[in-house]
Each structure stands twice: as structure tokens, then as C-alpha cells.
Amino acid sequence: MKTIFWLLIALLASCSKESPKEKLAPLPKPPQDPMTIRVALEENVEWGYYQFILDGQHRGLEIDLLKHIDTQSPYTIQFTEKPWKRAMKSALNGNIDILISATSSPKRDHYYDYTDKIYEINQVLYYDTRRYPDGFSFMNQDQLGAYKIGSILGYNIDAIRFPISHSGFRSLSDMAQAIEKGHIDFGVGYLELENYNKHMPKPFSHVAIPNHPPLHCHWLIAKDNPRKADILSELNLGLKKLKTSGQYATLEAVYTGHTSPHDRD
Numbered sequence: 001m002k003t004i005f006w007l008l009i010a011l012l013a014s015c016s017k018e019s020p021k022e023k024l025a026p027l028p029k030p031p032q033d034p035m036t037i038r039v040a041l042e043e044n045v046e047w048g049y050y051q052f053i054l055d056g057q058h059r060g061l062e063i064d065l066l067k068h069i070d071t072q073s074p075y076t077i078q079f080t081e082k083p084w085k086r087a088m089k090s091a092l093n094g095n096i097d098i099l100i101s102a103t104s105s106p107k108r109d110h111y112y113d114y115t116d117k118i119y120e121i122n123q124v125l126y127y128d129t130r131r132y133p134d135g136f137s138f139m140n141q142d143q144l145g146a147y148k149i150g151s152i153l154g155y156n157i158d159a160i161r162f163p164i165s166h167s168g169f170r171s172l173s174d175m176a177q178a179i180e181k182g183h184i185d186f187g188v189g190y191l192e193l194e195n196y197n198k199h200m201p202k203p204f205s206h207v208a209i210p211n212h213p214p215l216h217c218h219w220l221i222a223k224d225n226p227r228k229a230d231i232l233s234e235l236n237l238g239l240k241k242l243k244t245s246g247q248y249a250t251l252e253a254v255y256t257g258h259t260s261p262h263d264r265d
Contacts (some may be wrong), residue, residue: 034072036076037231038096039066039219040087046172047101048193049255050119050217062100062118062219064251069238075231084154091196091222097231102220106160113228114218116236121193122214123160125149126205128179136207144209147185150175156215157188164188179204188216196255 006257032038041058045051051060058079064171082090082210092111103112103121127136138144143163150166151157152175157164166184166261169175175187176199194200219235221228242248 030121032094033076034226034227035074036078037098037099037235038078038080038194039100040090040096041079042084042087042099042101043081043190045101046193046197046199048121048190048196049252050193051101052141052197061252061255062252065118065222065239065248066100066240066241068247069235070242073234073238075234091145091225094222095246097221097225097227098235099220101263102218103156104216104218105156108156108159108220111223112220113223113232116218116239117216118218118239120214120216123179123188123209123212124192125209126176126179126189126194126200126204127186127208128201128203130203131182135205137212138207140210141212149186149232150178150184151188156190159212159215159248160209172197176200176204212253 041051041063045053045058047060049060050062051058053059058081066077066079069075070178080096083097084099087096087099091099102108102112102114125136129135138185144162149162149163150162150169152172153168153170154166157167165228166178169178169187172187172189172194173186175189179187180201189200189206194206221231239248242251
């Protein structure tokens, strides 16, 4: 009798055990709204008056341009904040559509396409006049090979034909300190951006890079983005309307009348 009892207990226990759970396939990503353009804004950005952060908010001419396009376009502009390198990868992975404040380069051209030119900026070399009071005038880039030159991490230096000995500075302030201490002789910077941001100490000056044309700035999109043609067409149309109507100049004048973002309300 006891044997029958324990057999019944074992049978009940085996029936009460949960069967192994089937491995569930991951849920598919929700489809992207075809009428939304996802725009990445760089964290802690200081890109002159074109894009900066004030009181915790992204501001600047490029933000204003996108917001105006949003009001006139059937598309909805959706902003998200990401570090620059992660945003570049997100564009390739299809998680965002557009990066702003982007310059073209041979390396980027393999993977990305661009809107029409929005504006252009000039790369120059900053130096400490206390170390070099007589200044400089270079005829060609080969002459720069005798100097130690630094650049900001992430800056587009693909078109520069002289060696960059220090390319990992995290900020203009760090690079300026390296110039002051004599660790480097020059620092590559963008003239229009520095004229607005004013990170370089007052004793600093700059010299033009010979035979080095301005860099064109665009909005960037991955080549394999399936909506690339439609998005570029819509953004280029919006930019053209803003420029031909004079609205672009009006928006830009809001910033060019001030010397610093902190001078603005």
C-alpha cells in the first residue's frame, strides 16, 4: 500500500512540473514612421553659432533651420542626443537618419551622402604670440612639417597634408594649454567657430593653412538608408527655400550680431 502511495505522489509531482519554456524569438523592431526624420545632436557640442548648448538646450542656426523646415514639410523632425562617434554608427545601423554640422571627407564619402552645402568654415593654425611674436607666413604645407601640431579628437583633418603629431585633444581648452606649455607649436581650429566661442587665450593668433580651401558643411545621411533620396530631396528643398526667401540670412543675423552665446537672452 505504501508503495502505491509513493508512486502516486511521484506521478503527481511529475505532472505539476512546468514544461521547459520555449525560447522566444526577439520581438521585431517597430516599423520606422516613413514621415519622420530622426536627427542626432551631438552631446556637449560647441560648433560656433551653428550648434551649441545653452541652459541645457541645443541651440544654434542649424537647429533653427531644421525647425523651420519642420513647419513647412510633410515630414516631422525628431531630435535625439548622442556622442558624435555613436551617432555616426547609429546612422549606418539605421537607428537615426541625419547628423548635422558635418564636413565631407574621402573616408566619410564611402559610407555617407550629404545635403547641399549649408555653409563653409576655414581651418587655421592657432599659436601663442608670446612664443612666436614675429608671427608666420607659410607658402606651402611642406613647411609645416618642422613643427609639432595638434588637433581635436574627431575633427576632420583628412584634407591636411602635413603631419599631425597630437590628434587626441578632447577640447579646445586642452589644446590651448598644450600650446601655452610648449608641448605643441600649433593647434588646428576652425576660424568661424573660434571667433564665436572664444576659447583661445588673448595672446593667441592664427595663420592660414596654405593651399587649403574652406570645408563645406552639410547634413549627413548613410548611403544605404532606404529613404535617403526622399530625405535629401526634402531637406535640400527646405534649405533652398530658406536661402532664396532671405529667411536663412534673417536667422543667421540673430547670432552674428553677438560675440558669444552667453551674450544672448
